Amino acid sequence: MLRYFFSRLRLAIITILGVSLIVFVTSRMSGDATLLLLPQDASEADIKAMQHDLGLDASYPVQYYRFVVNVAHGDFGQSLRYREPALGLVMSRLPATLELAFSAFILSTIVGLILGIISARRRSSWFDYGARIFSITAQSMPSFWVGIMLILVFAVELRWLPTSGAQGIQYLVLPVVTLALVPIASTLRITRSAMIETLDADYVKFLRVKGLAERYIVWKHAFRNALVPVIAISGLTLGFLIGGTVIIESVFAWPGLGNLMVEAIFTRDYPVIQAGVSVTSVFLIFLNLAVDLLFGVIDPRVRFG
Amino acid sequence: MSDGDILLRVKDLKTHLRGRDGQRVVKAVDGVSFDLRRGETLGIIGESGSGKSMTALSIMRILPSSARVIGGEIRFNGENLLTKSDREMRRLRGEQLSMILQDPMVSLDPLFTVGSQLAEPLRAHMGLGGAALKSRMTELMSAVSIPSPEQRLKQYPHQMSGGMLQRIVGAIAISCDPQLLIADEPTTALDPTVQAQFLDLLEALRDSKHLSVIVVTHDFGVAARLCDRVMVMYAGRIVEMGPIREIFDHPRHPYTKALLASIPDATGAGAGARRLRTIEGSPPDLGALPPGCPFAPRCISVMERCRRDYPPEFRIATEHVASCWQVQSQ
């Protein structure tokens, strides 16, 4: 188990380094930052001086090295708009985003599992076909459009829920539901096919040969086996959710990290974009590491190869 | 033979499968009747698709969801299993009726230790726990000759070899002292080197626990080792049935003859499995059986009558029957 953990950890670290490289490279793609910061009529000398200040006259590897060192100290530069350290800004908005993402994760996992299990046990029933129609439709809808439509129906027409903001539980409902829609669909489909596969498996046949109760077989054995692929995709699901918050926060004016980043696009506040993407990616990588470990706990084949 | 001697009496069993498109009906088992005496070992022999496994699953009543028993009787100790409720069947399975499946690697749940899976029927049927449970498990492990049982019981299925796993499956199957054991292709998924060992084990278990056994196989070698009587199945029906020696020495149905003839060394003695070579033609489509004998298209001694009417059972000797028009004319 320890060896498994270390191999996954090593992979995570390599990935983090790779991400830092991508972040660095893209930042250098945005054209010469000096020209943005200096007035139009700056002289050659001024430009050169600014370049030196920003460290842009060094070679690329040196720049990258400095970049990594800075980042390791938490320095992503200053937000061009807010004139605050970019990292601090990002971290202050992170909790709101996590609230959204995790609520949606919990909702989608629970609902998806339940619906998937029911679908599997009642294969080819109304319920099953309805669930599958729902799944494939949910995965076809643009999330921000769903958000807008829900606002239209529930907030504007019916006035049951507020349109935007974040002052209480009722503000959480629409964004979380919008965000959770696609993961519910994928969790449902995976759970359903996993359950069907396990219920048809030979070891279930053998469990029946042993004369054990059906409910025991389903919940102790089949369900646990079906969970394995679900856990496997939970890392992907979380990634999708965190990406999705970017869009959803825009729609619902949720004061989170995603909103900050969309704003930063409009104001060309690149340090904030950099900081936001980096923090989110690192967070996700570690989350996936945790999922891998959980996997190792649940499935002995992974532990003992 | 008195009725008290008969452990299992199957009469006219019919099991149908719904085909993949939801429309065609496949007659997997089409009117099978046989008896099993206490202490006897009966072999069911046939190619895949002959209905042998379906027969076994029908007796245990663990058919896949697309299959249903639609007719007949299965009397176990005089009681008809087909009328029993799920709960009653559950009690019978494991305690009175048991089964070994083909591939040990998939017979056990990969997420649980072998020990926990051995304990399950003991807990459920015999209510064992604690020290009694432990000693029973150790006892069972030595009955199937597994060394260092303590260690093995803590392991997971993927950590063991096929041969050892199948022994454990065997231990689980007999754990509650059943009366009837069905072995569905017990050695097919094992390495050839291990197959003979497992057959030895089956024999030993059968003798020491006084089991009545049904062995489902496509391999005459296995049947020769273990069985007192065999029944040969084709297209969901029994085509010939009789004592093993009799069938080997005097097969009467063309299909049986063909099966035996395709074995390189047909003396039937000696250890080791013998593979069946295929017979001319292909197995019939069970969803669209022609009238008359289903073997007619492949039969070398086919007559006009064979294509029209299905032959009934003809008695050849006290215990030997075959369903073939050829037999009648001899």
Added chain:
Amino acid sequence: MASVVIPTQIPARRPWAMHWRRVRRLPWLPILLLAPVVICGVLGSLIFPHDPTAIDLMSPRHPPGWMTGGSWSYPLGTDQFGRDLLSRLMEGARVALIVALSSVFLAALIGVTAGMVAGYYGGWIDNFIMRIADVVFAIPAILLIILIGGAVGGGFTTVLSSIVIVSWVLYARVVRGETLVLRERGFVALAKVANCSDMRILVRHILPNLMPTCIVLMTLQAGFALLIEAAITFIGLGIQPPATTWGLLISEGRPYMTTAWWIPTFAGAAITLTVLGTNLLGDWLQDRYDPRQRQM
């Protein structure tokens, strides 16, 4: 001995369930959904009822034809400038087709090549390519796109390259797995014995076997591309006005949600129906040609 009552028939599936089976057999539903997009894409301006850019200040914000205040000359209504929504939707279909097809082909080209090379040669090439794939995959798609788009600005090229960068990974991973298996097959060994060059083996022998899986992936990714494009446009990095895309229609129509709800609604419905079409088609193809793949 009394015989026992056993049901003499296995209950047949309900009739509508049989219809569902037949529906699933021919992909007519996805074809129905996708045909309009393809037709608009091919025939283009020949069939627009109105010029999508034609402004008619006399008829701003008309509701769809079947509602009061609407007229059938503007069947789905107009926007704030009096432009016909139906025509704009059709124009958007053209763009959608171009974006979907080009991004899918490019991503497949890169991904399949990478996957084949990684799977076939193994070793450090495999490691290298897969690490790159891991890194790209570790960043959520939208964030990666923001990273790139924030640096180089918006527009068609950004949209196209973003989608390609984000989606090639899936092709690479799947193709690599399949190549690993195919590499061990008999016909490859035969080709090697016959002194075929690696390139030839890859293209003439391995690639054709990858086709079914690739086609399924490409179909599903086409829908994904449309969804991503819409999302990118929504956050301002996508194709800019005066071009028309469905995503733009939604984001431009958002302020008019209460006064002209049909604009964002129908635009979003167009996206949904098209992506539904690709998803259904992809599922159907998968059932037909690649049944061993696990459904997602």
